[in-house]
Amino acid sequence: MAKDIYMGEVSRNEEIRKDFFLMKVTLPSGFVEPMPGQFVMIRIAGLNDPFLSRPISIYSFSRGRSNCSMELLFRVVGKGTRILAGLIKGSLVEISGPLGEGHFAIPKAGNIVFIAGGIGIAPLSLFAENLCRKVCRSSDAMTFYLGAQSADGLIGLNRVHKYCGNIIVCTDDGSAGMKALVTKAFQKDLKKYDPMDTAIYACGPRPMIRALSGMLDAEYFCQVSLEERMACGVGACVGCAVAMKDDLGQKTYKRVCSDGPVFELKDIVWE
Amino acid sequence: MKVEIAGLKLKNPVMTASGTFGYGEEYSDYVDLNRLGGIVVKGLSLKPRPGNPPPRIMETSGGMLNAVGLQNVGVDVFIDEKLPFLRRYDVVVIANIYGESYKEYAQVAGKLSRAKGVHALEINVSCPNVKKGGLSFGSDPRAAAEVTRCVKAETHLPVIVKLTPNVTDIASIALSVENAGADAVSLINTITGMSIDLRARTPHLKNITGGLSGPAIKPVALRMVWQVAQKVSIPVIGIGGIMTAEDALEFMIAGAKAVQIGTASFINPCALVEIIDGIRHYLDENKIKNIKDIVGTLQT
Numbered sequence A: 001m002a003k004d005i006y007m008g009e010v011s012r013n014e015e016i017r018k019d020f021f022l023m024k025v026t027l028p029s030g031f032v033e034p035m036p037g038q039f040v041m042i043r044i045a046g047l048n049d050p051f052l053s054r055p056i057s058i059y060s061f062s063r064g065r066s067n068c069s070m071e072l073l074f075r076v077v078g079k080g081t082r083i084l085a086g087l088i089k090g091s092l093v094e095i096s097g098p099l100g101e102g103h104f105a106i107p108k109a110g111n112i113v114f115i116a117g118g119i120g121i122a123p124l125s126l127f128a129e130n131l132c133r134k135v136c137r138s139s140d141a142m143t144f145y146l147g148a149q150s151a152d153g154l155i156g157l158n159r160v161h162k163y164c165g166n167i168i169v170c171t172d173d174g175s176a177g178m179k180a181l182v183t184k185a186f187q188k189d190l191k192k193y194d195p196m197d198t199a200i201y202a203c204g205p206r207p208m209i210r211a212l213s214g215m216l217d218a219e220y221f222c223q224v225s226l227e228e229r230m231a232c233g234v235g236a237c238v239g240c241a242v243a244m245k246d247d248l249g250q251k252t253y254k255r256v257c258s259d260g261p262v263f264e265l266k267d268i269v270w271e
Numbered sequence B: 001m002k003v004e005i006a007g008l009k010l011k012n013p014v015m016t017a018s019g020t021f022g023y024g025e026e027y028s029d030y031v032d033l034n035r036l037g038g039i040v041v042k043g044l045s046l047k048p049r050p051g052n053p054p055p056r057i058m059e060t061s062g063g064m065l066n067a068v069g070l071q072n073v074g075v076d077v078f079i080d081e082k083l084p085f086l087r088r089y090d091v092v093v094i095a096n097i098y099g100e101s102y103k104e105y106a107q108v109a110g111k112l113s114r115a116k117g118v119h120a121l122e123i124n125v126s127c128p129n130v131k132k133g134g135l136s137f138g139s140d141p142r143a144a145a146e147v148t149r150c151v152k153a154e155t156h157l158p159v160i161v162k163l164t165p166n167v168t169d170i171a172s173i174a175l176s177v178e179n180a181g182a183d184a185v186s187l188i189n190t191i192t193g194m195s196i197d198l199r200a201r202t203p204h205l206k207n208i209t210g211g212l213s214g215p216a217i218k219p220v221a222l223r224m225v226w227q228v229a230q231k232v233s234i235p236v237i238g239i240g241g242i243m244t245a246e247d248a249l250e251f252m253i254a255g256a257k258a259v260q261i262g263t264a265s266f267i268n269p270c271a272l273v274e275i276i277d278g279i280r281h282y283l284d285e286n287k288i289k290n291i292k293d294i295v296g297t298l299q300t
């Protein structure tokens, strides 16, 4: 019995941009150091509505002397995230995690490319930070493509600036950076990236991942973080299925929560 | 806290519900499996099944819909790869089984009966009978009885028949499987429902309909347990929306000798243990020596 449901206390919850919140939670010291790409299931202590816990990626993590603290970056899209947005300092949340067996793998390649759509920046920027600070990868090796509908949706750029030497910003409406889809901006540069010496990491809406799969052949190492609705978060209900190829190339359903959420792009079966 | 069901000696009346606890391993980091009254594993079929395309789940008021489509590793992989893990624990293991034909039910039952570490079978009769145009075995008293007989003929293990609530008269199905030799009945399975995305005018589930579980179904489950317990003389296991020890006790008062906990584990993996402790506490506080003494004590 190694894992537990942790009682976390909100120490800060700030609307950093309209509908985008950065929440800091203090957790007991037993909480295990997360790997980039892992997530938590969060719910408001003592509240059974919304009924299910919500999966949120770990945006940052630090360990103090007597406790840990974790930041979650989230966007208000419905009931659960609206309630999370309303939490104030001192509110209690129940957190299980870190969850997910599939996380981002430390690259051997010389070029490291991140592609994020909107809130998809959350797990990727933690990964960029870890690569810089823990594996000592130079920021010059790291390129970050960030896309959003408009300038308002570009969040978390400050942190990315700290760790990535090259940043390409795109918006659908042209209100900041290039007026293009982030995948299109990446595709323009694709020739620059030798498949043998490039590792690509992506997180964003499904159409973005799908577009990537259309432009990258299997030679490229590309990991993506996927999302599905979840109930248990630990692999028990098989509710969060995604279609993947198995070792023999046959279609099989994998669990985003436990087999993922990070998978290899080439393994995804597009239904 | 000990209860006996069809010869099975359970440490306490609290078991996991099939499909909500994987094969035991998934929650073993959170729950001491040795404390459970029993573990009912995910429904097993003869061949592995891929399950339904996503999205498979949707939250609803006080519950959730699922259309997992009985994805499972198949009975052979279960025996070779999942059962050894469960054998490490001192806990009653109940294999939940289903098939698309009488023969398939019998074959799965036969394989599990020869495996070491399975203590009882629970038959899921909620699946469609392909020969009968997809009507579920459990919605027809004769088909339910026939499945029960086929499984009984293949096994020496106690057989629990898990009833579907999607019928007009659940007590008559219960009676029918009792007469066919069932050693116990468990109820209820999920209630068929659906939910719609208003903006897109599409169902939330790819399968369109799904099974409703969680506290939303508790009143229905309680009513059905009470109706069935009055009709049959074999033990009744209560399932449906149990979140707390109080919920579990209500089922026992309505006539259930034991209970299963499903969806509650998703939102609190420690729910099973908290319910066991809560029942203990209730018995102590009310000076009830034997848990049997509350079963079926509903005053009407």
Ligand SMILES: Cc1cc2nc3c(=O)[nH]c(=O)nc-3n(C[C@H](O)[C@H](O)[C@H](O)COP(=O)(O)OP(=O)(O)OC[C@H]3O[C@@H](n4cnc5c(N)ncnc54)[C@H](O)[C@@H]3O)c2cc1C
Binding pocket: A039, A050, A054, A055, A056, A057, A058, A073, A074, A075, A076, A077, A078, A079, A080, A081, A082, A119, A122, A123, A226, A227, A228, A229, A230, A256, A261
């Ligand atoms: C592994 C993982 C990591 C995630 N990390 C983050 C994160 O760091 N920040 C963040 O803002 N969001 C993240 N999400 C998405 C987040 O879980 C959903 O936005 C949230 O559950 C919506 O809940 P709600 O009650 O506000 O919305 P609901 O009212 O439940 O739904 C509103 C809309 O969101 C969609 N939705 C609901 N649940 C999910 C889900 N689990 N995944 C995708 N779409 C969903 C619904 O289909 C609907 O369109 C992550 C999801 C997963 C699976």
Ligand SMILES: Cc1cc2nc3c(=O)[nH]c(=O)nc-3n(C[C@H](O)[C@H](O)[C@H](O)COP(=O)(O)O)c2cc1C
Binding pocket: A237, A238, A239, B017, B018, B019, B020, B042, B043, B044, B066, B068, B070, B096, B124, B162, B188, B189, B190, B212, B213, B214, B215, B217, B239, B240, B241, B242, B260, B261, B262, B263, B264
């Ligand atoms: C995700 C999920 C999967 C399930 N799979 C099965 C199954 O394989 N076999 C079965 O007999 N019942 C299955 N059930 C039904 C449960 O065992 C239980 O009868 C039902 O959920 C009601 O109990 P609850 O409200 O405590 O969850 C499943 C339920 C859920 C939510």
Ligand code: FES
Binding pocket: A229, A230, A231, A232, A233, A234, A235, A236, A237, A238, A239, A240, A241, A255, A256, A257, A258
């Ligand atoms: S959410 Fe239950 S298996 Fe993934």
